[in-house]
Amino acid sequence: MHAQGATTTRRVETLKRIEWLTGEEQVIEQAKKIGKAILLDFFKAT
Amino acid sequence: MDAVTYPTEYVTDYIVENFVAWRADFNTETALLRRFIVNWTPTLVFLDKNGREHYRLLGFLPPEAFIVHLMLAQAKIAFETSKYAEAEDLFDRIANEHPESEQVPQAIYFRGVSRRKLTKDDSYLDEAAEELKRAFPESEWTMRTNPW
Numbered sequence: 560m561h562a563q564g565a566t567t568t569r570r571v572e573t574l575k576r577i578e579w580l581t582g583e584e585q586v587i588e589q590a591k592k593i594g595k596a597i598l599l600d601f602f603k604a605t
Numbered sequence: 606m607d608a609v610t611y612p613t614e615y616v617t618d619y620i621v622e623n624f625v626a627w628r629a630d631f632n633t634e635t636a637l638l639r640r641f642i643v644n645w646t647p648t649l650v651f652l653d654k655n656g657r658e659h660y661r662l663l664g665f666l667p668p669e670a671f672i673v674h675l676m677l678a679q680a681k682i683a684f685e686t687s688k689y690a691e692a693e694d695l696f697d698r699i700a701n702e703h704p705e706s707e708q709v710p711q712a713i714y715f716r717g718v719s720r721r722k723l724t725k726d727d728s729y730l731d732e733a734a735e736e737l738k739r740a741f742p743e744s745e746w747t748m749r750t751n752p753w
Contacts, residue, residue, distance in 0.1 A: 575621045577611060579628040583637075583656075586627040590654040596682050597652040598624040598675075601643045602606070603631045 606647050606665060613668040619675050624651075651678035659685050673699055673706045680712070684719060693719035710746035713737055717750075727753075 579600070580586050590597050610616055620626055629637045631646045641650055641658070651660040660678040680695035696716035700709050717733025720726070734750035741747050 575614075575617050577617055577620050577626050579626045581628055583627075586625055587654075587656050590625045590652075590656075593625070594654060595623060595625050596654065596679060597627055597656065598620060598678075599627045599629060599641070599650040599652060600606070601629050601631050601634070601638070601641070601646055601648040601650070603646045 610666060610668050610671050616668050616672055616675075619672060623675070623679060651682065653682050653686055670706070673703045673708050676703075677708055677712070680715065684715060687722075689719045689722040693723060710737055710741040710744040713741075714746045714749060 580589065586597055586599075589595075611620075631638065631643070638644070641648075643650075645663060647663070647665065649662040650658055651662075652658050659682045660674075662674055662678075666674065676695055676699050680692050680699070683689075683692035683695060693716055696712040696719060699706065699712035700716060703709065706712075713733055713736055717729050720729035720733075730750070730753040734747075734753045737744060737747040737750055
């Protein structure tokens with residue numbers, strides 16, 4: 560008979576949020592700095 | 606997009622990990638609207654790190670369709686900036702990880718072209734054309750392979 564393990568793993572996750580930038584210069588500077596593409600979303604504020 | 610697609614965890618994660626997110630208000634950013642020729646929302650324009658456009662989307666998409674377009678946008682940026690290995694990997698992931706997507710024929714087409722670009726081996730074009738004829742005989746992407 561095997562002893563039952565009583566280990567409980569608790570996952571702690573940090574929920575990510577999209578950080579929307581609004582200034583073109585800041586966007587290009589950030590994209591060049593980290594080497595990522597840019598997603599430009601034209602949206603209608605409600 | 607704000608109510609459904611962007612808050613979906615795997616969409617949020619993919620954007621955070623792969624893109625710099627930029628928002629422009631359709632009601633006030635008139636110079637950007639003119640520059641990018643935008644007259645409807647939502648319009649999403651995908652740019653490389655130097656600000657050059659490579660892909661765009663218009664209209665709402667649910668998370669499961671949108672995630673494929675995020676990958677496709679990345680793949681197109683890689684392809685059009687001559688990063689063919691990265692492009693090939695992304696097109697391959699679209700075809701294998703999202704087999705139900707309408708974008709799969711396009712991904713197979715560009716996966717073949719990316720492999721050809723990497724190796725100069727024309728057999729990759731034949732392979733892509735055969736796969737498209739077999740799996741997607743009615744697709745426009747299959748017709749585009751006719752000269753191959």
